[in-house]
Amino acid sequence: MLTNLIKRPLAAVMLAGIAFAGTAHADDASSSKYLFGDWNGERTRLAEKGITFDFGYGFEAAHNYSGGDRNLTRYTDQWKFGATFDLDKLWGWNGAKFNIMITDRNGRNLGADANIGNNQLIQEVYGRGQTWHLTVLSLEQKFFDGRLTWKLGRLPVGEDINNFSCDFMNLSFCGAQPGNVVGDYWINWPTSQWATVLKYNTSDDTFVQLAGYQVNPKYADDGYAERNGWKPGFPGGTTGALIPLEFGWKPSLGGLPGSYRVGVWYNTSHGDDLYLNTDHQPLVEFGGTPLQHDSRQGAWITFQQQVTGVAGGEGMTVFLNATAADHSTSATQNQVSVGMEYKGIFNRPNDMVGAAFASTHANGLTARAQRLQNELNPADPVFVNSGSEKVAEVFYSWSPIPSIAIRPNLQYIKDPGGSKQRDDAFVLGLKTSFAF
Known part of the structure; x- marks a missing residue:
């Protein structure tokens, strides 16, 4: 069923592999974390001089078996081309690095094309404009023997703040969670905005981060991204700044690593009230202009802890993410997700399984407005999003070699968009990743 859709992106990967095959030793791929190996030692030589690369490809296909108004298969993919330049090794600039990442997204959105009505993307790699993006362009400088790090440039918020893994295919379990709740101004990968981030390591396993990000509606506009996503310019129309503050703890509990983060954010931009006008x-019912609020706020917690096995290797890791946004201006009120991953299953060190559940709650003010609209216009009713969209996902990740992960998954979406009026969706997915 997925064969025809997989041909196009995988063919591109195969062609790239053929083009670079001559630069890799025959036995590199079986042990290297890179598909093309060490480039006959050139990659190591460049790293010793201060230049490292991050090239990759990800592909996500999904078929809708129920829900929406049609059974469809859709794919989307992403290429990434990144490099880090250690300016200390290259120029003797102590503690400095320059980072750049370019991404390219393509494909279609299953949820939209099948009219499922889901709030959280079934294919997390879709969105923010299916085009080229300048994802990272930053200068990093360390002070005080590395305890203080300052970044300045173009950055996605989740690159540093509330950073979280993206092993699952549903967006509910991927990346910095506040971007799933207030994505109109908390802009995650692959879109960047002008930003500055300060991180101070208060001890060997604790830190605090304070950042500022340009808030501009154009960054959340797919049309603008398709025209300007790759440009480093400073667009007009800035409305304020997103200022997150995060506290982190990375302990070793029983010899096993964990990551615990709590944070708050403050957006200095005005926000439209979801229900009331200026009167x-x-x-x-009465029209007019939405009541304006002076700012927008929220908070999050993120817990991730390995609980069995060997530190950083085989074993089980569990996680919890929870985010809440202000009631007056945020159409999505909160999101909670819990899950687990087990790495090294069946004595295969790179294989793993995962299972997770999430609940994304729609704001009651939005539901109240939708009910009132239906009372005023009974001939043309809209769906009432009065509850929570609940998502469950399980996957098996097969890695024939360390640089490749092939990850079939099953997703079940109950009450898409938080509306019991919509049919539940059952989706078969396939997520793949290649590290070059």
Whole structure:
């Protein structure tokens, strides 16, 4: 069923492999974390001089078996081309690095094309414009023997703040969770904005981060991204700044690593009230201009802990993410996700399984406005998003060699968009990744 859709992106990967095959030793791929190995030692030589690369490809296909109004298969993919330059090794600039990452996204969104009505993307790698993006362009400088790190440049918020893995295919379990709740201004990968980040290591296993990110509606506009996503310019229309503060603890509990983060954010931009106009009357009934709020806020917690096995290797890791946004301006009120991964299953060190559950709750003010709209226009009713979208996903990740992961998954979406009026969706997915 997925064969025809897989041919196009995988063919591109195969062609790239053929083009570079001559630069890799025959036995490199079986042990290297890179598909093309060490480039006959050139990669190591460049790293010793201060130049490292991060090239990769990810592909996600999904078929809708139920939910929405049609059974469809859709794919989306992403290429990434990154490099880090250690300016200390290259120029003697102590503690400095320059980072760049370019990404390219292509493909279609299953949820939209099948009219499932889901809030969280079934294919997390879709979105922010299917085009080229300048994802990272930053200068990094360390001070005080490496305890303080300062970054300046173009950055996605989740690159540093509330950084979280992306092993699952549903967006509910991928990346910095606040971007799933207030994605109109918390902009995650692959879109970047002008930003500065300060991180101070308060001890060997604790840290605090304070950052500032340009808030501009254009960064959340797919059309703008398709025209300008690769440009490093400073667009007009900035409305304020997103200022997150995060505290982190990375302990070793029983010899096993963990990561615990708590944070708050403050957006200095004004926000439209979801229900009231400037006269404090229902907007859908009386019209007018939405009531303005001076700022937008929220908070999050992220816990991730290995609980069995060998530190950083085989064993089980569990996680919890929870995010809540202000009630007056955020259409998505909160999201909670829990899950586990087990690495090294069946004595295969690079294989793993994962299972997770998430609940994304729609704001009651939005539901109230939708009910009122249906009362006023009974001939043309809209769906009422009055509850929580609940998502469950399980996957098996097969890695024939360390640089490749082939990850079939099953997703079940109950009450898409938080509406019991929509049919539940059952999805078969396939997520792959290649590290070059």
